[in-house]
Amino acid sequence: MAVVKMQKLSVCASKQNRKAVLELLQRLGIMEIRTEEMDIPGLVRLDTAEQCSRFERAAENLEQAAGILGAYAPEKKKGQGLFAERTVIGRDRFASVLKEGKQYLCHAKEILAAEKEIEDCKGRIAGAEDLQLRLAPWKDLGMPLSGVQTKETCFIPGMIPGEWTKEALIRIASGTEEAPHPAEIFILREENRMTYLVCLCFRKDAEETEEALREKGFVRFAGETSGDPAEEGKRAAEEIRRMREKIADMQQQIRQYGEEDEAYRILSDAYRTRAEKYRLLGTVPQSESVFFLEGWVPADQADRLTRLLEEECGALVEPEEPEKGEIEPTLLKNNRFSENVEGILESYGLPQHGRIDPTAVMSVFYVFFFGMMLSDAAYGLLMSILCGIVLWKHRHLESGLQKMLRLFFWCGLSTAFWGFMYGSFFGDAPTVIAETFFGYTGTAPILAPIWFEPLTDPMRLLLFCMLFGVIHLFTGLALKGWEAIREGDYVGFVSDICAWFVFLIGLLLMLIPSALFSSIAGMTITLPGWLSDAAPVMAGAGAAVILLMSGRRKRNWGLRIALGLYDIYGVTSWLSDVLSYSRLLALGLATGAIASVINMMAGMVAGIFGGVLGGIVFVVIFLLGHTLNIGINLLGAYVHTNRLQYVEFFGKFYDAGGEPFRPFRTQNRYTEIKEERRS
């Protein structure tokens, strides 16, 4: 449980060693380099934007090409998809790929061009097919669809819904007796309740004629075709055939590089790493012959790094004092169990330097509360087993994902623990199965709870939830106290922490023997006489200290007392915080109750069918229902465990504000290079 101590170093080296220094730093990946703030007159910065973007683009091209190859050769690669895993390769493989880099990049660009061509062809095929479809009804026309336009007549091809006779259509097209506009109609074909026709009329009447037809749903043929429909159709078919051939060609061309996708990924990593190096280089201030760097290193690595830089690159390295107002980057170090919640902490915000790292304390409560909310032995075991298998099979997962999976592994165990405590295994599945299929008629559950079943005595569990809440909150307050002591703020420790403890414990001791409490708990607790005498004294003394001391930075006594009163009023927030832990009960009950409902339904339906069919129906309902229940309650448990940590627990002592440590390092997404690190 610690924020790693950091040391600021400044590096100065001759320009001829620039490459060596940067590559060493990048390979080690233990220094966060900050050069933006270095304003030394007379120094210049290189413009490396062009190289940087060139390598980035190359990396992206290679990545896309590798993706395309993957799609063409659907080999079963382990860990692909959900759990993308880095491949471990040796130094020599890496070097040989890098040597052929230019050639691989050429191939990758060819692949991308071919893929683009294929997409183009597919677009043209779609267009040609559409044209074919639209031309099909016109193939007997024997003349272009644009028709023969003369000076006086007009040629209108189109279609009209329904089945029509020639006479009927002519009647419609020719208008009324008062305003006739003679027209001739040729019906070409009728299919799918559509009539395809050509209308010939005088050019001056064209609009009226078309309008008259349109009232019956006539649609003019739209499209740019000049030739005979039959000819055009053939041409489209020819085009489709040609495009298909071309696609096959292109696919062949792509396939010839089929085995190269791993090399592309390795190379894209290497290029991305180089782009990162150039990006940094562009921020490094340099003179004619030397350049300067500044940055943060974990303090225990500072000596090693200094020695390496001095010996290998002839650099001058000096430890520096941080400037005023400079925020040190935060790197956390925790034990193997606690480090798994670092991601959860990080999404709230990292601690600043000099403040405590709550990870270790939080990890215990996190796993404990998560288990209470999900609280089903089978669900927990499933979770743990699944996470365990994934972790076992994929050893080179990205570290954030790995931590998350490990966290869920532990949460699963805790869930299983609480499941057995509550006697819940897929809800009351053991009992239901025994009753449905094995004629069990007893009243006792098959899987007896170790502790007690929540639904039989919810008030008791509610009290325990609140007890856990009080412990959680008091731990938070104690951490705040510890921080105050570490900073040497003893007045603050007594008046802000101890006073609150005395006040709250006094209040609790007054509450416990009261009638209100015993009616909720269903039992009466009698405290020893001296304790119940002490309780009001404690509460009063605590309140008095808070009243007088919490506004101690104010000179004005009126204001000071007012602030004190306001702080005492804060006890209501303690009340609501403690009540908030009732979600431990509610979500725990929800899991168990929904699970029992699923079991009940499965059992009822199975009872109706009976026999083998009943068994099958039972299994189907059981699987579907419990999958749904796991999903919903997993989400709920995750969200609300986070909430209890973020709002209730952190609210008592923690404010984030640290900046994560971002060392300058290699940018490997796909590969992990196995090498002997020189130390």
Add this chain to the structure above:
Amino acid sequence: MSMGFVMALVGAALAASLAGMGSAWGVGVAGQAAAGVVSEDPKQFAKVLILQLLPGTQGIYGLLVAFLTLSNIGLLGGNPALDMGLETGLAILAACLPIALVGLMSGYHQGRTSAAAIGIIARKPDQFGKAMLFPAMVETYAILALLVSLLSVSFIQI
């Protein structure tokens, strides 16, 4: 069938339907926002899906209370308490009301908060932890209501 039995059924129906309506409303509102984000940045699908689902729990809570009620009045066990007294029926109806009403309102408002939180993901995808917290705040009240309904329903003796 007695009036009491009808009242108890009305309670179960209200719990399932009002809370379900709240969730449907909320998940719908959040889903529109989620679809917008995914159309711009498909990589955020998993995150926005979780945020969209958050207002869905009210419906589950309502369903849960409804089922407990139904099982309490014997409807699920095939032995319904058809001659239940009016007072008992009304008591069950009252017990169902917290999750029904709070489920409706909190589902809707949690959905709107989720939609806003999905907006956070669109601009700052790394702030998922904080974005998730705002809708979870609203849910607290649904959980409290669930607790009251759950305890009341399971305490009422038929």
